[in-house]
Amino acid sequence: MSELVFFSGTMDCGKSTLALQIEHNRSARGLQGLIFTRDDRAGEGKLSSRLGLVTDAVEAMPGMDLYGHVVALMSRGGRVDYVIVDEAQFLGPEQIDQLARVVDDLDLDVFAFGITTDFRTKLFPGSQRLIELADRIETLQVEAMCWCGARATHNARTVGGEMVVEGEQVVVGDVNRPATAIGYEVLCRRHHRRRMTAAGAQAGALSPDVLPVTSG
Numbered sequence: 001m002s003e004l005v006f007f008s009g010t011m012d013c014g015k016s017t018l019a020l021q022i023e024h025n026r027s028a029r030g031l032q033g034l035i036f037t038r039d040d041r042a043g044e045g046k047l048s049s050r051l052g053l054v055t056d057a058v059e060a061m062p063g064m065d066l067y068g069h070v071v072a073l074m075s076r077g078g079r080v081d082y083v084i085v086d087e088a089q090f091l092g093p094e095q096i097d098q099l100a101r102v103v104d105d106l107d108l109d110v111f112a113f114g115i116t117t118d119f120r121t122k123l124f125p126g127s128q129r130l131i132e133l134a135d136r137i138e139t140l141q142v143e144a145m146c147w148c149g150a151r152a153t154h155n156a157r158t159v160g161g162e163m164v165v166e167g168e169q170v171v172v173g174d175v176n177r178p179a180t181a182i183g184y185e186v187l188c189r190r191h192h193r194r195r196m197t198a199a200g201a202q203a204g205a206l207s208p209d210v211l212p213v214t215s216g
């Protein structure tokens with residue numbers, strides 16, 4: 001039975017790497033995959049991993065009918081044995097419904113990869129729909145870690161080195177950016193709630209303790 005599987009996690013936990021591994025293992029056995037992505041850091045029509053691997057993909061533009069795309073490809077004689085979707089959080093909810101239709105009506109496995117929540121800890125619309133529709137939700141086994149050593153569960157956005165909780169939901173970017181740029185950092189919930197990034201924690205540790213004031 002074909003499945004819609006949502007592989008979810010924070011930024012930088014290995015989702016794109018796993019997508020490329022699934023693609024590699026299946027294509028090594030002669031299967032033909034169709035890869036969709038949206039707004040990858042490497043540019044339009046690319047699926048890239050921080051381990052340095054990159055492959056071509058179909059850019060899933062806003063409003064594009066993903067089910068229609070698969071059907072059109074197959075009716076032109078193209079072969080599709082499975083579908084991989086990276087950065088699935090950026091897809092519209094209706095595009096996730098189209099992926100579910102690919103599973104149900106075309107009997108193809110669809111493997112979707114994405115972050116669940118944004119920098120404000122709110123669900124992305126695409127991820128919300130995947131949680132609603134997926135046959136299976138898989139959490140990545142390699143855990144990203146907060147600076148404190150706990151498992152990172154949330155994504156923080158930084159602007160000029162400071163954590164922010166307001167702004168556009170979608171700003172393509174990366175972790176480990178210079179403090180001057182817009183960047184991201186993965187944190188545990190406790191430190192996300194306290195808005196305490198690695199730089200903030202270090203600055204706090206370096207500042208001299210305030211001596212208690214005693215009245216004479």
Ligand SMILES: Nc1ncnc2c1ncn2[C@@H]1O[C@H](COP(=O)(O)OP(=O)(O)O)[C@@H](O)[C@H]1O
Nearest residue numbers: 010011012013014015016017018049050051142
């Ligand atoms: N220099 C490196 N050596 C080994 N592993 C690395 C290196 N750089 C990144 N990684 C691994 O790659 C992971 C990020 O992979 P990637 O697929 O790009 O993540 P995601 O798609 O979830 O954002 C990191 O969590 C880490 O395990």
Ligand SMILES: Cc1cn([C@H]2C[C@H](O)[C@@H](COP(=O)(O)O)O2)c(=O)[nH]c1=O
Nearest residue numbers: 011012115118119155169170171172173
């Ligand atoms: C938290 C958050 C992230 N993004 C962007 C930043 C990256 O371009 C992608 C995530 O890619 P990754 O391969 O999982 O690292 O999402 C965003 O636009 N808004 C956010 O709140």
